[in-house]
Amino acid sequence: MSAKAVKKILIAGGGTAGWMTAAYLARWLEKVDIQVTLVESELIGTVGVGEATVPGIHQFIQDLGIKESEFIKATNATFKLGIEFKNWSGMDTDFFHPFAGYGVRIEDRPFYKTWWSAKAQGYTAGLEKFCLCTQLAKAGKFALPSFDEQSRLAWYNYAYHFDASLFAKFLRVYAETKNVERIEGKINHVQLDSSTGFIQSVSMDSGQVIDADLFVDCTGMPALLIGKALGVGYEDWSKWLICDSALAVQTKSVVDPQPFTRSSARTAGWQWHIPLQHRVGNGYVYSSEFISHDHARKELLDNLIGERVTDPKLIRFTTGMRNDFWYKNCVSIGLSSGFLEPLESTSISLIQTGIAKMTGFLVNFEIDEKQVAEANRLNRLEYERIRDFIILHYKLNGRSDPFWTHVREMGIPATLEEKIAAFCDAGDIKIAEQESFKEDSWVSMFYGFGLKPSSLDTSVDPAKIQSIMNKMKSAIEKGCQLAIPHAEFIQTIGT
């Protein structure tokens, strides 16, 4: 196949994926003569629940040239320093997965390894005491990180919680201002070129036919173009990630928003709590094999804080990924390309990296088979690495309900088994190609779930280690005192 030039791009779907793609393309193609059109159907609507992000979102906002304060105001956003996991390693336990690392290297050894050695020799301060990000979250405080080495508020990252529908609206205005054409209506047919198998055009209920050279499938779970029209299959991962349902509900805010997402383990899954400025997003992700929808609904409603402002909305899903996220002249972005439960808030970031792969591998604005194959290879690796990280949360759980016993005892991918074994042996963290979650994230999980390496390096003088650690701990305590409550910080935005 010779490379195919792209002059017109059609985005099918206007959820978070559609409008993120439209906004990015509008900016990227500002000085290029390529027409971008987006089709969406208000009647069909969007999933509209993706509200927690990871720090990579900064890059997206920066790439669009949007001011952070403008974005925060427009989307009622709050700041996120990480995720609190309640009752996952057993009842009445909690631990924090921060967007940051722990301590600094001591005698050229990773801090966490030295900490585990010190702990074995009687040191009592927990690993979380060496992470300013975790300490700020626990205190309900926030400050923008400084990257000045001398600063006490250095070396952590942050993300946002935002209102998904406001986010899509904000991006729509941005994209339309930059000449993206929006067409309202329902696509009812996709025409293929009989000789190449490429998509030629889509037909609308109105009778309109829209042609393009490149089609971006952002139609969500139905995957109208990549799945239904082109027949690209879906790899089902529900044998490892057995949750298949979610109930989502919004409540009024009754306390100041905390600067983190909370994930609380429940009978047959987990409940999210995502605080925005004006309301809270809540939901229960569960396995319908272990709890009925009615019981899940009751358990969710019994565990809400604040008055409910919407009825619980049931969403069914199959965890997995599209075999090829890019096939011929169609790229799937968002839920059409796969679904991983929102335990680590990775879907919006996968939208972002999907857009980056599409634009990065569209060399000279041409579709080339070799570039497409490489984009697909990288996409698969990225999905599989995140899948493993999410499975880890279930595998290491310390609960005794039937659901939790099942997911602890189930088989896991060999790639994940190797990672757990490497840590349990010598405390090593194996980071592979396209790994979204780096060393610090794996350390926080192993620590939170109570694992420890069996062979520890005890060659450094314990008294020396403890003295250095105590200094670090007190610097973090002082740093934390400098920050202000998260709610107050939000008030300062744009003033």
Ligand SMILES: Cc1cc2nc3c(=O)[nH]c(=O)nc-3n(C[C@H](O)[C@H](O)[C@H](O)COP(=O)(O)OP(=O)(O)OC[C@H]3O[C@@H](n4cnc5c(N)ncnc54)[C@H](O)[C@@H]3O)c2cc1C
């Ligand atoms: C329970 C749950 C919780 C989640 N939480 C998070 C989270 O905290 N963080 C995170 O990063 N992600 C989260 N996600 C994922 C996130 O919601 C999605 O990645 C994101 O919303 C993107 O969805 P989408 O745009 O691909 O699909 P959708 O929102 O479903 O949008 C599909 C679009 O296609 C259009 N469409 C469909 N068919 C047609 C047609 N025939 N003709 C015309 N238009 C059509 C629809 O009108 C709509 O505009 C969550 C997902 C679920 C299910």
